[in-house]
Amino acid sequence: ETGVTQSPTHLIKTRGQQVTLRCSSQSGHNTVSWYQQALGQGPQFIFQYYREEENGRGNFPPRFSGLQFPNYSSELNVNALELDDSALYLCASSLEPGLAPLPYEQYFGPGTRLTVT
Amino acid sequence: GQNIDQPTEMTATEGAIVQINCTYQTSGFNGLFWYQQHAGEAPTFLSYNVLDGLEEKGRFSSFLSRSKGYSYLLLKELQMKDSASYLCAVGWNDYKLSFGAGTTVTVRA
Numbered sequence: 001e002t003g004v005t006q007s008p009t010h011l012i013k014t015r016g017q018q019v020t021l022r023c024s025s026q027s028g029h030n031t032v033s034w035y036q037q038a039l040g041q042g043p044q045f046i047f048q049y050y051r052e053e054e055n056g057r058g059n060f061p062p063r064f065s066g067l068q069f070p071n072y073s074s075e076l077n078v079n080a081l082e083l084d085d086s087a088l089y090l091c092a093s094s095l096e097p098g099l100a101p102l103p104y105e106q107y108f109g110p111g112t113r114l115t116v117t
Numbered sequence: 118g119q120n121i122d123q124p125t126e127m128t129a130t131e132g133a134i135v136q137i138n139c140t141y142q143t144s145g146f147n148g149l150f151w152y153q154q155h156a157g158e159a160p161t162f163l164s165y166n167v168l169d170g171l172e173e174k175g176r177f178s179s180f181l182s183r184s185k186g187y188s189y190l191l192l193k194e195l196q197m198k199d200s201a202s203y204l205c206a207v208g209w210n211d212y213k214l215s216f217g218a219g220t221t222v223t224v225r226a
Contacts, residue, residue: 004159033214042121042204042216043160056213090159105150106214108159 004093004109012115013081021076021112023091031055032074033106034066035090043090049074050096078114086116121217123205128223135192137220139205143186148208151179151190154219155201163203164190192222200224 035043
């Protein structure tokens, strides 16, 4: 069983640039959630994709957007980067929302560390 | 609201017991998770409570009181490798997860 993978591991961008982060979900999982984790904080929910459609969004501006592909891999795109976007971006995959017994059990990837200068 | 509160830091000695408390707003609650996160690594799942009471899993136990909006994670027989951040996360009726800021536990010899 293949775990959740993310690329790249680290990334440095300058303010105003755009970035694309990638995630491959765990085998058998069709739901992908993205989180932003600033240093010393817990992960903050950005959005979730289920069967290629956005299935809920946290309190993030529209310049944060995403895609999910037919093989359930996913991308997170951030436009017009700001210094405060510097964080660890985590992708987590899970079974279909609502599936018992652990509907929320999410398996996290290693993350992408984004630094905006 | 989704305010999730947990202490910032805790320190204990090897072999001891530590209890990490977590409080949350109860409206829309649909389950509580605990995750462990070592520095520079992804969070890993520890436990899940949806009903009141204690769930035991080896050296780790988690307790939930839904009426009080309260949970705790109990770490017994602490080992050096238990030094990590422990994240309390609440699942809501819309199947989303909200995380607390995490409690950094330092285990000393």
